[in-house]
Amino acid sequence: MTWDVALILVTDGLANGAVYLLAGLGLVLIFSVTRVVFVPFGDIAAFAALSLAAFETGRVPPTIGMVAVLAALALATEIGSLLRRGESARVPKALLMWGVLPAIPCLLAWLAARPGVPVAVHIAVAVLLVVPIAPLLARVVFQPIADASVLVLLIVSLALHFLLSGLGLLFFGPEGSRTTPLTSAVFTLGDGFTVSGQVVLMVGAAIVLSGLFFLVFERTVAGKALRATAVNRVGARLVGIRPVRTALLAYGCASLLAGLIGVLIAPVTTMYYDSGFIIGLKAFVAAIIGGLVSYPMTAVGALAVGVVESFASFWSGALKDVIVFSLLIPVLMLRSFMAAHSEEEEDEVEQ
Amino acid sequence: MKSLMLTLTRGALAAALTACGVASAFAADLKVGLSVSLSGPNSSLGVPYAKGMQAALAYKPEVNGRKVQLIVLDDGSDPTTAGRNARKLIEEDKVDVLMGTSGVPAAIAMAQVGKEAKVPMIGLTPILLDASENPWVMTVAQPTQLMIDAVVERMKRNNVKTVGYIGFTDAWGDLVYNALMKAAPEAGIKVVSNERYARADASVTGQVLKIVALRPDAVMTGGAGTPGALPFLALQERGYKGGVYGQHGLINPDFVRVVAASGQNALMPTGPVIVAEQLPDDHPTKKIATDFRAVFQKVNNAPTGDAFSAYSFDGWLVFADAASRAMKKAEPGTAEFRVALRDAIFSTKEVVGTHGVYSFKPGSLYGVDERARVIVKLDNGQWKLAP
Numbered sequence: 061m062t063w064d065v066a067l068i069l070v071t072d073g074l075a076n077g078a079v080y081l082l083a084g085l086g087l088v089l090i091f092s093v094t095r096v097v098f099v100p101f102g103d104i105a106a107f108a109a110l111s112l113a114a115f116e117t118g119r120v121p122p123t124i125g126m127v128a129v130l131a132a133l134a135l136a137t138e139i140g141s142l143l144r145r146g147e148s149a150r151v152p153k154a155l156l157m158w159g160v161l162p163a164i165p166c167l168l169a170w171l172a173a174r175p176g177v178p179v180a181v182h183i184a185v186a187v188l189l190v191v192p193i194a195p196l197l198a199r200v201v202f203q204p205i206a207d208a209s210v211l212v213l214l215i216v217s218l219a220l221h222f223l224l225s226g227l228g229l230l231f232f233g234p235e236g237s238r239t240t241p242l243t244s245a246v247f248t249l250g251d252g253f254t255v256s257g258q259v260v261l262m263v264g265a266a267i268v269l270s271g272l273f274f275l276v277f278e279r280t281v282a283g284k285a286l287r288a289t290a291v292n293r294v295g296a297r298l299v300g301i302r303p304v305r306t307a308l309l310a311y312g313c314a315s316l317l318a319g320l321i322g323v324l325i326a327p328v329t330t331m332y333y334d335s336g337f338i339i340g341l342k343a344f345v346a347a348i349i350g351g352l353v354s355y356p357m358t359a360v361g362a363l364a365v366g367v368v369e370s371f372a373s374f375w376s377g378a379l380k381d382v383i384v385f386s387l388l389i390p391v392l393m394l395r396s397f398m399a400a401h402s403e404e405e406e407d408e409v410e411q
Numbered sequence: 412m413k414s415l416m417l418t419l420t421r422g423a424l425a426a427a428l429t430a431c432g433v434a435s436a437f438a439a440d441l442k443v444g445l446s447v448s449l450s451g452p453n454s455s456l457g458v459p460y461a462k463g464m465q466a467a468l469a470y471k472p473e474v475n476g477r478k479v480q481l482i483v484l485d486d487g488s489d490p491t492t493a494g495r496n497a498r499k500l501i502e503e504d505k506v507d508v509l510m511g512t513s514g515v516p517a518a519i520a521m522a523q524v525g526k527e528a529k530v531p532m533i534g535l536t537p538i539l540l541d542a543s544e545n546p547w548v549m550t551v552a553q554p555t556q557l558m559i560d561a562v563v564e565r566m567k568r569n570n571v572k573t574v575g576y577i578g579f580t581d582a583w584g585d586l587v588y589n590a591l592m593k594a595a596p597e598a599g600i601k602v603v604s605n606e607r608y609a610r611a612d613a614s615v616t617g618q619v620l621k622i623v624a625l626r627p628d629a630v631m632t633g634g635a636g637t638p639g640a641l642p643f644l645a646l647q648e649r650g651y652k653g654g655v656y657g658q659h660g661l662i663n664p665d666f667v668r669v670v671a672a673s674g675q676n677a678l679m680p681t682g683p684v685i686v687a688e689q690l691p692d693d694h695p696t697k698k699i700a701t702d703f704r705a706v707f708q709k710v711n712n713a714p715t716g717d718a719f720s721a722y723s724f725d726g727w728l729v730f731a732d733a734a735s736r737a738m739k740k741a742e743p744g745t746a747e748f749r750v751a752l753r754d755a756i757f758s759t760k761e762v763v764g765t766h767g768v769y770s771f772k773p774g775s776l777y778g779v780d781e782r783a784r785v786i787v788k789l790d791n792g793q794w795k796l797a798p
Contacts, residue, residue, distance in 0.1 A: 062624075065620050065624065068616065068620060069616070069617060069620070072614065072616045072617070076613070076614070226450075229450055229454070233458075234450075234452075234454035234455040234457075234458060235455045235636065235637045235663075235665035235668075235669075236637040236638070236665070236669055237668075237669065238669050238671070256648075325613075328614075329613035329614060330613075330637055330638065330640065330641065330669055332611070332637070334452075334611075335611065335613070338611055338613070339613075370614075370616065370617055371617070372617070373608070373612075373614070373615065373616065373617030373618060374617030374618070374620060374621060375617075377577075377580070377606050377607045377608045377615070377617065377618040378580045378607040378608075378609075380608075380609070380612070380617075381609065
């Protein structure tokens with residue numbers, strides 16, 4: 061192996077790592093606030109990418125229908141539970157929250173599918189279109205079982221993944237798609253070593269978004285509420301933070317992250333209806349390195365996974381994923397030696 | 412009240428009996444059981460297979476005046492499910508012949524069940540089995556070696572001395588590699604690498620870097636469908652200037668869409684049906700291939716651009732030809748008919764299909780010759796015959 065080969069592999073690995081970083085942040089965010097390992101995260105990214113591809117081929121993305129149906133389901137669940145509790149005065153607000161709000165991106169997407177719409181609008185709409193998916197799924201599926209054990213939540217989340225990837229197959233067909241690159245710039249460093257603009261964009265987006273994350277968590281009330289829920293759900297409830305609302309906020313943020321990941325990687329990798337799963341799985345490895353709670357450790361883990369994956373594919377393409385997932389074993393062993401595991405389990409017993 | 416109950420019971424009984432009668436009337440017709448991957452990673456090939464079979468059913472819905480019933484099951488790209496489907500088709504639906512599927516391992520699983528139950532199987536993929544131990548299976552696909560030989564001949568003509576290989580980590584990647592290793596040394600070509608990647612992989616940068624560092628004159632790829640486009644894209648990105656060769660697993664409109672400009676001038680072998688309208692008029696398969704295109708367009712409301720639907724069509728033609736001969740010996744739906752059908756398939760002589768001219772004989776799984784292959788070049792998103 062020569063130095064320039066190593067450099068190319070490192071850049072490739074960092075670009076992939078940037079994607080895993082964003083996905084890892086989303087996973088950690090949802091897990092720490094709601095205790096759900098959100099497996100369908102990658103599927104939402106794939107939906108964003110494939111919706112963008114549908115726009116590019118001049119089709120109306122079928123995602124619109126899915127979001128609309130999900131919104132109807134969520135609306136029905138919400139109104140049903142309001143009526144059951146005799147709080148019919150809050151129905152108009154529910155209509156606005158669960159009916160009108162998700163319908164806006166659907167309408168925008170439907171309008172954007174007309175010919176002659178600029179690419180930038182397509183990208184923005186593709187991201188917006190997937191933002192309601194996670195909160196709506198959460199309202200329909202996770203909110204009624206919010207106090208179930210982590211294992212139950214994980215199983216439900218896995219089932220959701222299969223549902224979503226099945227819908228993806230139905231909507232977008234079995235074949236993959238690529239979208240046109242967001243930028244065709246190529247930067248040349250030193251003698252002949254080039255970095256494509258798309259890679260710079262991916263790494264840049266990861267840096268900017270993690271910076272934004274940091275600011276939101278440190279400086280805003282909503283961010284502090286999220287952190288408080290993550291630290292102790294019962295305590296947060298005692299000081300007046302409503303876990304349902306913070307959970308929805310977390311799902312919304314994660315969905316937005318997933319949408320951004322989708323449009324960022326669609327030009328450099330072929331996206332299939334089921335490629336979200338493998339992205340989610342690698343991000344999960346990163347999140348495990350961060351213990352599913354630590355954002356900085358997740359970031360480090362994500363970059364490590366990306367670089368290891370890239371070098372592994374050079375040494376042995378066939379065993380690439382084996383090597384990446386083997387990373388989990390030493391990390392889990394180390395964590396289980398170091399961790400003081402008590403609080404989580406007690407919490408569950410109390411509830 | 413009692414009399415009402417009695418009437419109802421009688422009515423139900425009569426209805427049940429009529430239903431049985433209808434079912435037995437159906438049983439006398441020919442039944443074809445197709446198991447393909449309508450979902451899962453192989454569905455990019457499985458869906459065209461199923462569409463091609465529907466076109467074939469519309470093209471030839473009867474054999475000797477007897478209706479043919481087609482039963483389609485999805486195997487989810489899983490060999491275990493394919494085997495289970497085959498068992499279900501045989502035991503519950505009592506099919507006369509099995510057909511399938513889009514994956515080689517799954518097709519082998521089906522063939523094993525067919526062999527146990529003594530039901531003939533027409534494979535639609537290049538199945539790798541010992542023909543002498545499997546007298547119930549044959550395939551309409553071209554043997555991989557026949558196709559790769561054509562690629563190696565073309566490499567030799569283009570003065571290629573060294574070739575790098577990159578393909579899938581699965582059976583298909585192995586098949587292509589083994590065929591290449593068999594043909595290349597005889598043509599004086601050295602295979603310098605054996606890189607692999609998984610269908611679901613997002614990038615092959617690592618593998619391609621290794622190949623580019625070896626500076627081979629050409630690269631041979633062993634992938635299929637849209638995932639098969641990855642090496643083309645990565646080689647283009649790394650500025651590789653040599654020729655890139657593919658094989659018939661890549662002949663698929665979605666591959667063309669995803670590979671876009673990176674696949675320009677790539678050469679690959681395929682059945683002549685892909686370039687039917689560019690073939691000379693005296694080509695044996697030109698007429699049936701044109702007919703197939705027309706009927707496919709009518710049934711599926713879309714043109715064909717892939718090689719897979721045509722395999723299904725050919726499988727059906729071979730079956731229809733053999734069934735018309737076997738019906739003279741035995742009644743469909745019986746064990747004797749299945750034996751007669753198998754014998755009839757293995758005595759197929761010069762049945763003209765869209766991919767080639769089929770002549771089966773016992774002791775060989777394959778029934779095509781050099782007439783079943785052409786080399787095509789990808790030119791601005793179109794397949795062009797490269798004579």
